[in-house]
Amino acid sequence: MSTTTSQPPRQNTNRIGLTVLDYRGGKTTLCAGCGHNAISERIIDAFFEMGVAPERVIKASGIGCSSKSPAYFMGRSHSFNALHGRMPSVATGAALANHLLLALGVSGDGDTASIGIGQFVHLMRRNLPMIYIIENNGVYGLTKGQFSATADVGSKLKTGVVNELPPIDTCLLAIELGATFVGRSFSGDKRQLQTMLKAAIAHRGTVMLDVISPCVTFNDHEGSTKSYKFMKDHEEPLTDADFVPVFEQIDVEYEPGTSVDVTMHDGSHLRLRKLEEDYNPTNRVTAVRRLMQAKEANEVLTGIFYVNTEQPSFIELLNLTSEALATLPTERVRPSRQALEQIMEELG
Amino acid sequence: MATTEVAPQQGERGRAVPIVNDFSIQVATVNGSGSQSANTVLLRTIFQMGVPVSGKNLFPSNIAGLPTWYTIRASKFGYIARKKEIDFLVAMNPETAREDVLSLGAGTAVLYDEPLNLRELRSDLTFYSVPFDKLAAAVGPEAKLRKLIKNMIYVGVMARLLALDMQEVERALRRHFGSKPKAAEVNWSAAKAGYDYAAASLTKADPFVVERMHETAGKIIVDGNAAAALGAMFGGVTVVTWYPITPSSSLIENLTDYMKRYRVGADGKATFAIVQAEDELAAIGMVLGASWAGARAMTATSGPGISLMSEFCGFGYYAEIPAVIWDVQRVGPSTGLPTRTQQGDLLAVAMLGHGDTKHPMLIPASVGECFTMAMDALELAEQLQTPVFVMSDLDLAMNNWMSEPFAYPEKPLKRGKVLSREDLDRIGGFARYKDVDGDGIGYRTLPGVDHPNAASFVRGSGHNEKAQYSERPDDYVRNMDRLAHKFEHARTLVPAPEIVSDHGNEAAIVAYGSSHWATRESLEQLEREHAMGFDYLRLRAYPFAREVQEFIARHKRVYMVDQNRDGQMLQLLKLDLPPQEVAKLRSVRHYTGLPIDARSITDEIVSQEGR
Numbered sequence: 036m037s038t039t040t041s042q043p044p045r046q047n048t049n050r051i052g053l054t055v056l057d058y059r060g061g062k063t064t065l066c067a068g069c070g071h072n073a074i075s076e077r078i079i080d081a082f083f084e085m086g087v088a089p090e091r092v093i094k095a096s097g098i099g100c101s102s103k104s105p106a107y108f109m110g111r112s113h114s115f116n117a118l119h120g121r122m123p124s125v126a127t128g129a130a131l132a133n134h135l136l137l138a139l140g141v142s143g144d145g146d147t148a149s150i151g152i153g154q155f156v157h158l159m160r161r162n163l164p165m166i167y168i169i170e171n172n173g174v175y176g177l178t179k180g181q182f183s184a185t186a187d188v189g190s191k192l193k194t195g196v197v198n199e200l201p202p203i204d205t206c207l208l209a210i211e212l213g214a215t216f217v218g219r220s221f222s223g224d225k226r227q228l229q230t231m232l233k234a235a236i237a238h239r240g241t242v243m244l245d246v247i248s249p250c251v252t253f254n255d256h257e258g259s260t261k262s263y264k265f266m267k268d269h270e271e272p273l274t275d276a277d278f279v280p281v282f283e284q285i286d287v288e289y290e291p292g293t294s295v296d297v298t299m300h301d302g303s304h305l306r307l308r309k310l311e312e313d314y315n316p317t318n319r320v321t322a323v324r325r326l327m328q329a330k331e332a333n334e335v336l337t338g339i340f341y342v343n344t345e346q347p348s349f350i351e352l353l354n355l356t357s358e359a360l361a362t363l364p365t366e367r368v369r370p371s372r373q374a375l376e377q378i379m380e381e382l383g
Numbered sequence: 384m385a386t387t388e389v390a391p392q393q394g395e396r397g398r399a400v401p402i403v404n405d406f407s408i409q410v411a412t413v414n415g416s417g418s419q420s421a422n423t424v425l426l427r428t429i430f431q432m433g434v435p436v437s438g439k440n441l442f443p444s445n446i447a448g449l450p451t452w453y454t455i456r457a458s459k460f461g462y463i464a465r466k467k468e469i470d471f472l473v474a475m476n477p478e479t480a481r482e483d484v485l486s487l488g489a490g491t492a493v494l495y496d497e498p499l500n501l502r503e504l505r506s507d508l509t510f511y512s513v514p515f516d517k518l519a520a521a522v523g524p525e526a527k528l529r530k531l532i533k534n535m536i537y538v539g540v541m542a543r544l545l546a547l548d549m550q551e552v553e554r555a556l557r558r559h560f561g562s563k564p565k566a567a568e569v570n571w572s573a574a575k576a577g578y579d580y581a582a583a584s585l586t587k588a589d590p591f592v593v594e595r596m597h598e599t600a601g602k603i604i605v606d607g608n609a610a611a612a613l614g615a616m617f618g619g620v621t622v623v624t625w626y627p628i629t630p631s632s633s634l635i636e637n638l639t640d641y642m643k644r645y646r647v648g649a650d651g652k653a654t655f656a657i658v659q660a661e662d663e664l665a666a667i668g669m670v671l672g673a674s675w676a677g678a679r680a681m682t683a684t685s686g687p688g689i690s691l692m693s694e695f696c697g698f699g700y701y702a703e704i705p706a707v708i709w710d711v712q713r714v715g716p717s718t719g720l721p722t723r724t725q726q727g728d729l730l731a732v733a734m735l736g737h738g739d740t741k742h743p744m745l746i747p748a749s750v751g752e753c754f755t756m757a758m759d760a761l762e763l764a765e766q767l768q769t770p771v772f773v774m775s776d777l778d779l780a781m782n783n784w785m786s787e788p789f790a791y792p793e794k795p796l797k798r799g800k801v802l803s804r805e806d807l808d809r810i811g812g813f814a815r816y817k818d819v820d821g822d823g824i825g826y827r828t829l830p831g832v833d834h835p836n837a838a839s840f841v842r843g844s845g846h847n848e849k850a851q852y853s854e855r856p857d858d859y860v861r862n863m864d865r866l867a868h869k870f871e872h873a874r875t876l877v878p879a880p881e882i883v884s885d886h887g888n889e890a891a892i893v894a895y896g897s898s899h900w901a902t903r904e905s906l907e908q909l910e911r912e913h914a915m916g917f918d919y920l921r922l923r924a925y926p927f928a929r930e931v932q933e934f935i936a937r938h939k940r941v942y943m944v945d946q947n948r949d950g951q952m953l954q955l956l957k958l959d960l961p962p963q964e965v966a967k968l969r970s971v972r973h974y975t976g977l978p979i980d981a982r983s984i985t986d987e988i989v990s991q992e993g994r
Contacts, residue, residue, distance in 0.1 A: 057835075090837060093676065093830045106840060106852070113830035115675055116842040117668065118694055124665040128672025128680065129830065131622050131656040136676070136831050154668070157661040356652040360621040361677030361829060365795045367654050368619035368679070370645035372791045378613065378641070379788040382603035 050086035050282060058083045060110040064103065070222030070248030071101055071170045075108040077225065078139070078168075081232035082109065085280060092137045093129050097122040097151060100177050101143030101170035101248070112139075120151025123158035126165050127349075133359035134350045137236065138165035145175045148184035148203045155205070159212035159241055161349040166235045166242040167214075169205055170222075172250035173261035180253030187333070191258030205245050207326045210319055210341045215240035215348075217322070218339040221266050222248040227276070231339060234278045239300035240348045247335070266335065273325065274316055274338035275308040297342050307339055316342055402590040404434045404459035406470035408541070411483050413476050415447025417531035420559055420570070421538050422453040426783060427555035428538075428547050429457050430604055433596040437463035438783045439978055444629070444722045450479045457593060463785060464901035465778075467980040471591055473537050474501060475515075484508070492589035494540060496533075509589040511581075513540055518576045522569065532573040539577025544585065546592045549578060603788050607779035610750040611709060612638035613789065614757025615681060616645060619796045620707075622673035622680040623657040624666045629721050630777040631683040631711035663688035667695040667708070674705040675841060677801070677829035679761050681707035686728050687716050689735065696770050697736020700866070701844040703816070703825065705764035705771075705799070709757075712776040714976050723976030724777035726896055726946040732772050733925055733955055738844060739863060743873050744772045744925040748899035750784045752923070758792055759878060765799035767873055768824060776946070778978040779897040800826045804834045812836040815850040816862060823869030870926060877924035880931055888916045890992070891934065892971075894944035895922035895952060897978065902944055904981035905988070913989055917942075922952065927959055935964045942988055948974045 048054055058079045063072050082092065089111035096102035098119035105114045117125040122140050130138045147155050147169050158167065173186040182190070185205065186198040209217045216238045220228040228246060235242040247266055249255045255262045260269075279285045281302040289308060295316055297305040307316050315321045322341040329336045356363070408425070412418035422438065429436040434457050443449035456466050468488055474480040474495040481504065484493060489507040497514040518536050519529040535556075542552050552574055560567035611634050615623070623642075625635045639657050646654045660666040666682045673680035684692065689710055699706050712728050714720035734740055743763060745756045756773050764771040800820075802813055807828070813836070816825045825848075828837040839850040846862070847853040883903065894902040899921050909915040920934045935941050935956075943953040950970040957965050971987045973979040 088833070090833050090835070091831065095672070111835050111838050113675075113828075113838045114840045115672065116840065117672075118698060121664060121668045121695070124660065124668025125672035125675070127658070127665075128622060128624065128669035128674070128678075129676040130672075131658070131669070132673040132676035132678035132680070133829075133831050153661055154665050157665065353656045353658075354647075354651070354653050355656060356648060356650075356654050359677070359831065360654065360656065361673075361831075363619075363621065363654055365619060367648075368621060368646070369617055369792070369796070374645050375613075375617065375789065375791050379603055382605045382609075383601070383788070 049083050051088055053083070055079065055083045057111060058089060058109050060108040061106050063107040065100055065107075066252050068251040069100070070172060070250070071104045072107070073222040074168065074170055074228070074246055074248055075104050077228045077232055079108050081229055081236060085233055085236045086282070087137060087236060091135070092139055094139050094141070095122045095126040095129065096141045097143070097146035098177075099143040099146045099175065101141055102146055104170070105141055120146055120149070121154055122146070123151065123154035123167075127158065127161070127163055130163055130165055130350070131353070131355070132361040134164065134355060135359050140165055140167045142167065142169050144169060144171040144173060144183040144185040148205060152203070156208060156212055159209045159214040159243065162213050162215055162240045162346055163349040164239050164241070166244070169243075169245045170248040171205075171245050171261070172248050172254055173259070174250050174254040176250050176253055187260040190260045193253065193256055204326060204330055205243065206340055207323060207330070209241075209243035210322050210326070213241070213346070214243045215343040215346045216242040216339070217341045219245045219247070219337045221270055221337060222246055223263060223266060224270070224337065227272065227337065230276045230278045233280065234276065234299065234303070234305045234339070237280065237299035237301045237303040237305075238344070240343070240346060269335045271334050271336050272310055272338045273314060273336045273340065275310060276339050277306040277308070279304040279306070297344060300344060305339070305342065307342070310338075316340060319343070400590060401592050403592055403594050404457050404596060406591045407454055407456040407466040407468065408471040408473065409469045410453045410455070410473040410537070411476045411479050412451055412453070412534060413478070414442055414445055414449055414451040416534060418451065418453065418475070418534045421534035422455065424535070424552065424555045424559055424574075425538050425541060426455050427558070427604065428542070428551045429455070429593055430599050430785065431551040431555060432548060432593055433599050434459065434593055435461045435463065435598050435785060437785065439465050439778065440782060441977060442722050444718065450476050459596060459598070461598065462900070462904045462981070464904050465978040465980045467982040471589070473541065474499060475534065475537065492591060494537060494544070511540070511544065511585050513537070513577070513580060518580055519573065522572045522576050528569065532570060535570045535573035536577035539574035539579075540581045540585070542574070543578045543581035544587060544589070546594070548595070599785065601788065602785050604783050604785055605750050606633070606781055606783055607747070607750050607753040607775055608634035608711065608781060609637040610753035610786075610789070611683075611757045611773070611775065611780070612641055614754040615761070616641050617792055618679070618758035618761040620679045620681050620761060621655050622669070622678040623655065623682070624660050624669035624673075624680070625682050626660050626663045626666050626684065626688060628685045628688050630713050630781050631685050631688075631709060633781065634683040634709060634711065663691035664695070667692040667706070670706045670708070671695055671699050671704050674764070675830070679765070681709065681761065683709035683711060685711050685713045686731075689728055689732060693735050694737070696742065697738060697740045698843055699770040700736055700740045700742065701738070702841045703768040703827075704841070705768055707760045707764050707771055707773065709773045709775060711780045712774065720976045722777070724897070724946065724978055725974060725976065726774070726776055726898070726951070729774065729947070729951040730954060732774065741870050741926070742770055742772055743767065743877055744774050745878060746774045746896045746923055746925070747779065748896055748921060748923075750779070750786045751789065753779065754789045756878065762797055763876060766797065766824070766876065767869065768799060768827065769869070774896065776897050800824060802826050802828045802832070804832050804837070807832070807834040807837055814848040815839040816846065816865070817848040818865050818868070822872045823865050824872070874926045874928050877926065877928065879928050880923055880934070881921040882930065882934060883919040883921055885918045885934070886916065888918045889938065890940040890942070891918040891920065891938040892942045892944060892988070893920050893922060893935075896946075898944045898946055901979045901981045901984055905984035908981055908985040909988060912985070913994060915989070915992065915994070925955060927956070932960060932964060935960065935967060939967060940969060941967050942969045942971050942991070944971045944979070944984060946973050946979050948972060
């Protein structure tokens, strides 16, 4: 061991002076190789690179392997591990109480598409500002490998059981119901997922990201449509995204007509390169049609399918005051003595 | 004043001696027929004449076409519970008229729609028939309005028969139709037509009259849900989430109206969010999420909604998140009697959730307490960091009650043990579930506090003092014991019982909630009619304050009045009291779906006392 005093290498810091270590959480207890761990890593990197203060983030989750994962990233953020399928309501309440914070919800395919489908669809139609990630592996991992409602027809369990019911396409649902930023990615696609997450952070409305995240223990075998191998063979990007945060210069040039430039709420730019000529990611009808076609053709489309920065968010619809409701002082939340006297007069 | 000298007279009906300001009117109509307006005008007229009055709507789960009854009780003694006996029936509904008349006591007066020909049914009643359709046609509006104004005609007839002041009728009527002058005009014509017909064609033959008193000056009339809404608004509620369910919906609807008027700033921005959720599962989830993030949050529901909120309420208990849940109790699940009253959710709510869960319940008896307990609940929930329930019921919530005007809350909001950034800078960090002060209540931080050690991870039952995941037996036991200690501490914080009378009697009555008014009246009946003296304690909250046990210990027999079949409050008392006190408990139960009345309590107690 050297005894000379040399400066330790300076950790890279982001624009608010934090290192990536400040975005880490507890040690994961998920299986080695679980797709969810890769997603946690992407979340850490995206929030770090975007320079979001972890104290300004609230994490919420439901029940399942996916929903355990908020314990494994961003330990400096408050977190609420809610009930099975009921993360959306908790996130909604928290976002209403303090709309200045960034809400990040992590759910799974069982937590979202079965027990939580009611809360999921109503969250989507409210366009509540939050990021909703489904870590989608097609099975219930924590109860040892039953099919979920996103499992594809013909998909086979390790035990040989074949799924015969059609899957729920959460992206299709989300677009149809009113979410304003909808995409699908794969836990193994580092660049795509990270770009999506960074753009999601800049969006002010409901972001719904369905991330295929293979379950190495119960659903990564031959015959599964949510395995690493299947995804590597079948993933078809529909758009290719570049994201330029508001604090960076745009230096990518595209040929005219090949991409759509979306200015995000914070002034960032999302450049979506169209991999199919007639695809328009700002058109809900185009997006729904293309996803329906993919469903018919058993394709796994990925990319950002739909972005809408015009639709008012739930916070705007409710016309909330600019401060957080949570910390308004007494004089802002209790009407005057005269107000009560007036009401009593009317009731007399 | 001359009228107050008249003692309550039983069995004097039909005689020449007038019965002044002490009778009940029952109006039988079809719902959706505009009867509510007529009933309100009649109620307010009596109120404006200074006579204590109460109104109870006994309505079906239906929008139009099914029978509905409205009871108005005038009482110079100030009795505002439902009166079991009917003194004056207004029979407007052909469907029920026959049965309504056959069930009356002798001497009752009956005003009826002429074609119903009810006079044939009984010879021991006083009948007045009125050709409502002819009178309505003479008032002249188009056919579809006639049905609606028929009811206002009976107000005019009753005004004449009961000697009501027509100027007060007009004032009440114009107030009711405030923003609709055309409707007011047509209805006023109808009321006058009824009055004129009665003056010309009916001869007063019953003893019931109203005389002016001065007992209502300065008072208000309001229902419990509107009062609760006002309490929530002045209690600083900021996030309200709900799912429509009778009989709680009007609480939130009133609140929405008031908040739009008084909680929108000069900049047009709201200091509140009211969200109609997709179901009760979501409504309570939003409340917990909002409270966790620091808002004062509440929801309102009824029994079926309580069932759906069960898991989250248990979670709130373990994770120690404030929440206020109004349970406006009604009868049963699904269809059946959802528009009828009951105190039927006490046992379910006291232990709502799974595992060893216990919840504080505040139990208002009056509209005044709906107002104050709405504020108390918001304070207590944050102070105790736990879900707090307010147990109202349909009778209290949806009927009109007289009250003193509500007093403005003087104390600033207390937000409980919340650590600020400055606190964290000073102490460095914190353990979310550590009992620092010996009261079982830990300190919490709100999301958004700008300190690297502010965050904690909320989850269900398995956590240690630092809110870290733990399945260790010692961590679990320590946490559960602290929660039990916190609940014990809650006994000293919830509203204390009201010891209404304590004169050293051998026997006592314990009641709660809307049963209070019938119980108070029953005490006087027992004294007057049976020379039986009882002491009386009114419960105002669960867990029970120490005074409850002390009160029971001072008596030999204690009658617990419940509006449910199984004596639910009695069961909760049994869990709480030592065996020698449990042995003293007797049960008075009322579960017809109708509001409890004094006569039923009196009869039951007299019977159990063996007299």
